[in-house]
Amino acid sequence: MSTRPHREQIRREGIRALQAAALSLVERHGFAAVTVDDIAAEAGVSRRTFFNYFPTKAAALFDPDPDDAERLAQLLADADGAPELWPALRRVCTAFVTGHENVIAVRRRLIEQHPELDQYHRTAHHHVEIALHEWTARQPGADPYVAALAANTAATTLTTSFAAWQPDQDPATLVDLVDRAFALISTGFTRHSDALH
């Protein structure tokens, strides 16, 4: 952690440089063929410094962007006190992906080209799940089990939508997919709702 504000700036630049290096190298050569030394060298930093910034090699590819994490936290804070969990989660999740198709598309393409990355991608989604769960759990009157299930199910709508999305064919519809998932669950996967599309 950095005390002075300027340090934090430098830190984020270092993080971004390593993320960019990792992305570029893994895209070209695959995850297994790229070593942490390679990534560090590409970013002009020592191997040991890489591990000051990221706990694992995969983290440089999939750890949440600090800005994104803050944005999600803000969206959730704004949703505090909503009368119903599920519609509120729906608004938060659709807002969360809106305008960020590009970032998600990059990861999507990466996983398509290197399927071995899928497992890391999954654990990375854990951050989102935790944030959603913390929010549902602190909503007054929420049953703990319902809170956990709603948060995990909402996270599943995101992962499913990311996986199903075909950005090359239709780059504008990620939000639609997420919203459709929430709608399907709102109606309990009835035949009727299936037929809506």
Place this chain on the structure above:
Amino acid sequence: MSTRPHREQIRREGIRALQAAALSLVERHGFAAVTVDDIAAEAGVSRRTFFNYFPTKAAALFDPDPDDAERLAQLLADADGAPELWPALRRVCTAFVTGHENVIAVRRRLIEQHPELDQYHRTAHHHVEIALHEWTARQPGADPYVAALAANTAATTLTTSFAAWQPDQDPATLVDLVDRAFALISTGFTRHSDALH
């Protein structure tokens, strides 16, 4: 792979011996403190043989029991041709956990004592998710996106129930939790269904 049937028997015994050794050691000392050498030695086998049976250290703890995988496949095969996806998944998932509380309780306790195992547990659940998705995807008339979402959501009900289950306090209710999760989603997380409990 083994050609003769007797080989397969020996193979499964070897797997079980290593699983038992891993479970016992990790329970006592934690995941990080136990090495693959330790597990192999405890099972009376060489380190290299461990990796003939399991791809990673975590796999010895969390890879699906072959019997369980076969059982799930059979339950899904029996459900082929069901008119509605979600009720069919509900029947399959509740049947899948029924009578297997003990196995799940062991894993549950392990994760409680050693939280760092949660991430491995998550990726292990991937097998179930894949099996469910293969089934939903092959049901005639199923929209691919709905199939993916239903399978992933069903898998989420299982993971959420496993995490919420308190076997020490109420050892008989895992199936109830799973069924409750399916019920909650069937009713789309409405206030009304929340109030049911």
Place this chain on the structure above:
DNA sequence: TACTCTGATTGCACTGAGTGCAAATAGGCA
């Protein structure tokens, strides 16, 4: 400018996961 203090970077050494390969071994079968 020189000095100091603090936090970040780096090098070094080490443990342990996971893999490829070739030698040894065990067991079924003629």
Place this chain on the structure above:
DNA sequence: TGCCTATTTGCACTCAGTGCAATCAGAGTA
């Protein structure tokens, strides 16, 4: 008994990840 094949094992290797101590950079102070 001797062959044949699948499995086990030992060995050597790469690389992820960590702890520690030395070094370095840069902001503040006199």
